[in-house]
Amino acid sequence: MVLALLVLAIVAAGLAAPVAVRAFERHRAQRKPRQARRRRELRDLGDPGRERRAEQRARELLRSCVNEEEWAMYRDLGFIRVFGRMTRKAGRDAGSSSAYAYLIYPHKPIVAYVAKTGRLLSEYCVEFPDLTGAISQSRLPDSDDVLAKWMALTGDEERLIRNANMHLPGRQVDPSRVRRDLWRLSEWERQRRGPLKAPRT
Amino acid sequence: MKFLRMKPGHGEVLLTEGDPSVREDEERLVEAFRRQLDEGMWAAVPETESHSGRRQARMVKSYAEIPAEAERVIFFPRAAGG
Numbered sequence: 001m002v003l004a005l006l007v008l009a010i011v012a013a014g015l016a017a018p019v020a021v022r023a024f025e026r027h028r029a030q031r032k033p034r035q036a037r038r039r040r041e042l043r044d045l046g047d048p049g050r051e052r053r054a055e056q057r058a059r060e061l062l063r064s065c066v067n068e069e070e071w072a073m074y075r076d077l078g079f080i081r082v083f084g085r086m087t088r089k090a091g092r093d094a095g096s097s098s099a100y101a102y103l104i105y106p107h108k109p110i111v112a113y114v115a116k117t118g119r120l121l122s123e124y125c126v127e128f129p130d131l132t133g134a135i136s137q138s139r140l141p142d143s144d145d146v147l148a149k150w151m152a153l154t155g156d157e158e159r160l161i162r163n164a165n166m167h168l169p170g171r172q173v174d175p176s177r178v179r180r181d182l183w184r185l186s187e188w189e190r191q192r193r194g195p196l197k198a199p200r201t
Numbered sequence: 202m203k204f205l206r207m208k209p210g211h212g213e214v215l216l217t218e219g220d221p222s223v224r225e226d227e228e229r230l231v232e233a234f235r236r237q238l239d240e241g242m243w244a245a246v247p248e249t250e251s252h253s254g255r256r257q258a259r260m261v262k263s264y265a266e267i268p269a270e271a272e273r274v275i276f277f278p279r280a281a282g283g
Binding site for chain 2: 152
């Protein structure tokens, strides 16, 4: 009885073997393109530390270009304030401090406001897309985007503003966030100045 | 003088460097400058304003506009309305 069952099992295995081999080969053939696609996707994703290292390099470049206060502002608050110079150039406000200023955020519109009152004036939507040879990525690291805006604003404010799309405040950047950032900035500046000396009596 | 270029996913990249007072170096710098502008880049020289000490950038549109004392020129993609 046992011998008969053993013979039956061997015969069944012999009959099933070609079918199993064909199924295995079919499965392998189907997996190959999937694996190749997966390998391509992993290669496209690239080195996961690359973005971080790019940002680190960009931060160093930014730090080497802006002044100490602007660097500290970016490091502590995440944005840089640049005072506008167009009115002074035109002579309308000569001799006084800047009437308006900009907040530069990474990959967000530049926000213009009245320096004295904090009243929001406008948003300038501007990008620096690198389209030369770009297939998958044209976006600069955050700190490079900030530096590009800083250079364009301090170097040729008029040209940058001309190239940007101007909108009313609140289109892309939440005005309450900007007001909160302006408050954070004033507090930050107050702390950096240190406690005011009491007048001598 | 160094020519640096901002590059997505990389940070800055050194394009070329050289001494503008050496003829061969200057030719290479002029050629690299022209190529970057042809590719649609803007060029800026970080500098410190002499009277106020304010840090700022000077945008340059030709090689001749680069100040003699400049140590680096940074190329970055031109601005476009977002």
